[in-house]
Amino acid sequence: MTLETTLVRGISLIYGLYLLLPIALLLVGSVGGNWTNTLLPTGITGQWYLDLWLDTSFRKAFVSSLVVAMAACAINTVLALPLAYALYHGARRGGSLAARIVSATPVAVPAITLAFGYMIVFNTDLAPWLGSMPLLIAAHAILTLPYLTNTLLTDLRHLDLGRLEQAAATLGASGWQQFTGIVLPSLRQSLISGLVMVAAISVGEFGVSNLLTSFQNRTYPVVLLQAFYGATGFACAATVILLVLASASALLSSSLVKQRA
Amino acid sequence: MSLLFDNVSYNYPGSTHGLHDVSLDVRTGELVAVIGPSGSGKSTLLKLVAGLETGHTGRIMLGGEDMSRTPVHQRHIGMVFQSYALFPHLSVLDNVAYGLKLRKVATAERRKRAQELLDIVGLGEFSQRAVAQLSGGQQQRVALARALAIDPRALLLDEPLSALDASVRGHLRDQIRSIQQRFNATTLLVTHDQEEALVMADRVAMLKDGRLLQIATPREIYENPASRAVAEFVGLSTILPAKVASPGRLDLGFAELFAETGSRSFGTPVHVLVRPEHIQPDPAPNAMNRLAGRTGAQRYLGALTRYDFEVQGAPKPFLAESPAPANEAIAVAPEHLRLLDH
Numbered sequence: 001m002t003l004e005t006t007l008v009r010g011i012s013l014i015y016g017l018y019l020l021l022p023i024a025l026l027l028v029g030s031v032g033g034n035w036t037n038t039l040l041p042t043g044i045t046g047q048w049y050l051d052l053w054l055d056t057s058f059r060k061a062f063v064s065s066l067v068v069a070m071a072a073c074a075i076n077t078v079l080a081l082p083l084a085y086a087l088y089h090g091a092r093r094g095g096s097l098a099a100r101i102v103s104a105t106p107v108a109v110p111a112i113t114l115a116f117g118y119m120i121v122f123n124t125d126l127a128p129w130l131g132s133m134p135l136l137i138a139a140h141a142i143l144t145l146p147y148l149t150n151t152l153l154t155d156l157r158h159l160d161l162g163r164l165e166q167a168a169a170t171l172g173a174s175g176w177q178q179f180t181g182i183v184l185p186s187l188r189q190s191l192i193s194g195l196v197m198v199a200a201i202s203v204g205e206f207g208v209s210n211l212l213t214s215f216q217n218r219t220y221p222v223v224l225l226q227a228f229y230g231a232t233g234f235a236c237a238a239t240v241i242l243l244v245l246a247s248a249s250a251l252l253s254s255s256l257v258k259q260r261a
Numbered sequence: 262m263s264l265l266f267d268n269v270s271y272n273y274p275g276s277t278h279g280l281h282d283v284s285l286d287v288r289t290g291e292l293v294a295v296i297g298p299s300g301s302g303k304s305t306l307l308k309l310v311a312g313l314e315t316g317h318t319g320r321i322m323l324g325g326e327d328m329s330r331t332p333v334h335q336r337h338i339g340m341v342f343q344s345y346a347l348f349p350h351l352s353v354l355d356n357v358a359y360g361l362k363l364r365k366v367a368t369a370e371r372r373k374r375a376q377e378l379l380d381i382v383g384l385g386e387f388s389q390r391a392v393a394q395l396s397g398g399q400q401q402r403v404a405l406a407r408a409l410a411i412d413p414r415a416l417l418l419d420e421p422l423s424a425l426d427a428s429v430r431g432h433l434r435d436q437i438r439s440i441q442q443r444f445n446a447t448t449l450l451v452t453h454d455q456e457e458a459l460v461m462a463d464r465v466a467m468l469k470d471g472r473l474l475q476i477a478t479p480r481e482i483y484e485n486p487a488s489r490a491v492a493e494f495v496g497l498s499t500i501l502p503a504k505v506a507s508p509g510r511l512d513l514g515f516a517e518l519f520a521e522t523g524s525r526s527f528g529t530p531v532h533v534l535v536r537p538e539h540i541q542p543d544p545a546p547n548a549m550n551r552l553a554g555r556t557g558a559q560r561y562l563g564a565l566t567r568y569d570f571e572v573q574g575a576p577k578p579f580l581a582e583s584p585a586p587a588n589e590a591i592a593v594a595p596e597h598l599r600l601l602d603h
Contacts, residue, residue: 168359170311170334170336170417171339171411181359186349
């Protein structure tokens with residue numbers, strides 16, 4: 001083993017520990033009985049999970065989060081498919097600027113900017129919708145739209161779908177038949193994996209949700225923050241639930257992508 | 262069904278590429294190969310027939326009917342793409358049956374028809390496979406079956422063998438040709454591989470810079486190229502500048518040769534074309550058109566050796582092919598010196 005590989009492995013190990021240690025601590029904390037002023041909690045208990053289950057505000061927040069995520073998925077499906085399709089064909093005709101903007105948006109525009117914009121616009125008498133569920137859903141949909149669009153766009157390019165459409169056209173398929181018979185089925189897997197990603201981002205999203213929700217429809221991460229001001233074990237258990245939810249989505253998403261490749 | 266191009270011109274917006282006044286005809290059941298360097302417009306020609314590019318002037322007639330206004334999906338023209346373009350979410354059989362499904366052919370019947378076509382291309386037992394499980398050559402055969410399934414009015418082959426290994430190419434070439442003849446399909450084959458064109462086609466059309474330079478049988482285009490550009494593109498050759506010295510005599514600067522000069526007058530500048538197989542190594546000392554010199558680079562090809570023969574004063578060496586390279590001299594019979602006026 002050369003020095004180089006040793007170094008790479010060492011750094012990977014440290015980085016992995018750095019990532020995993022908090023998660024491990026959360027897991028330990030969520031089943032720990034008493035955790036004050038000690039390195040590790042003492043005693044083992046399932047109490048925190050039971051408390052969580054019985055806590056109405058958490059159950060409500062859990063439902064809110066799922067509603068928001070599902071709604072964002074539904075809206076994105078309707079928007080991203082035609083958007084990605086139009087961008088793909090637009091880019092081939094030379095107008096690739098729009099496609100580049102869509103791909104860069106999530107990186108270039110911090111989500112918090114969107115939230116502040118919403119706060120200004122929707123806090124007026126003209127549109128007094130700040131704190132409403134539809135507005136929260138809209139924010140999540142807009143926030144996650146570029147991710148889904150990018151996933152679809154990548155697949156469109158990767159499959160060289162323009163060529164497949166041409167082939168379908170010569171075989172007698174009209175534009176609509178090409179879209180429904182060739183484009184949609186070919187994109188099925190990337191659509192599903194993209195939607196799982198959208199759901200994962202939406203469920204874990206904190207910044208925008210925290211600024212835009214009212215007390216009535218707080219999402220899970222927002223309620224979670226409150227928990228940390230109280231009992232530590234309870235908060236750990238609540239975080240573990242979020243973690244399981246998000247990582248299950250991410251795993252599902254990446255395994256779907258893998259299947260494709 | 263015959264395919265006719267009548268003064269077809271096309272310009273890509275903002276570029277000089279395109280087609281200029283191309284007229285040619287493809288007879289029913291004929292395979293015409295369109296060759297030319299990249300940017301010559303050969304692919305454009307194909308796309309215009311398919312309807313994948315629109316906006317040409319002139320007429321493209323299929324079976325006597327102008328197709329300019331017919332959208333792609335109503336032209337009933339089978340097309341095979343260089344990249345196969347098979348539908349990845351459909352099985353091999355469903356790929357072949359796709360066009361029939363669009364034509365509302367009943368399920369049982371289209372399955373039967375698709376299976377027949379797969380049998381013809383030799384992939385009968387692969388019908389239930391996923392497309393990705395097939396090799397490149399197999400995929401291209403599926404693409405051919407898919408194009409033929411719709412009983413097309415014409416067949417367009419766009420560089421069908423370019424993406425394949427050399428070992429597969431030769432075999433598939435023969436197979437495509439025999440299937441094309443069996444279906445009596447009016448076919449346009451676009452290729453940059455002149456050898457493929459000569460082997461497969463009934464006639465070869467040579468395009469350059471969007472213009473049709475010559476359309477002729479493979480033998481004619483090889484043995485009697487209409488211009489230097491055609492001669493350079495089709496087959497191997499040595500082309501040298503010369504001028505007519507006297508009737509039947511040609512001055513190459515470094516030598517005078519006997520040749521059929523026809524009615525060209527004294528001093529007419531021409532180019533002279535020599536094919537490598539027409540160069541005779543080490544002729545008798547008194548042979549006609551004997552040129553002394555020495556053999557340069559050699560490439561051993563098994564039955565033949567291809568070599569450069571350097572003649573003192575010549576602007577470039579002669580490219581020759583014979584079982585063994587020449588030792589000290591070569592000769593070219595006068596009837597094998599082809600004069601090109603442009």
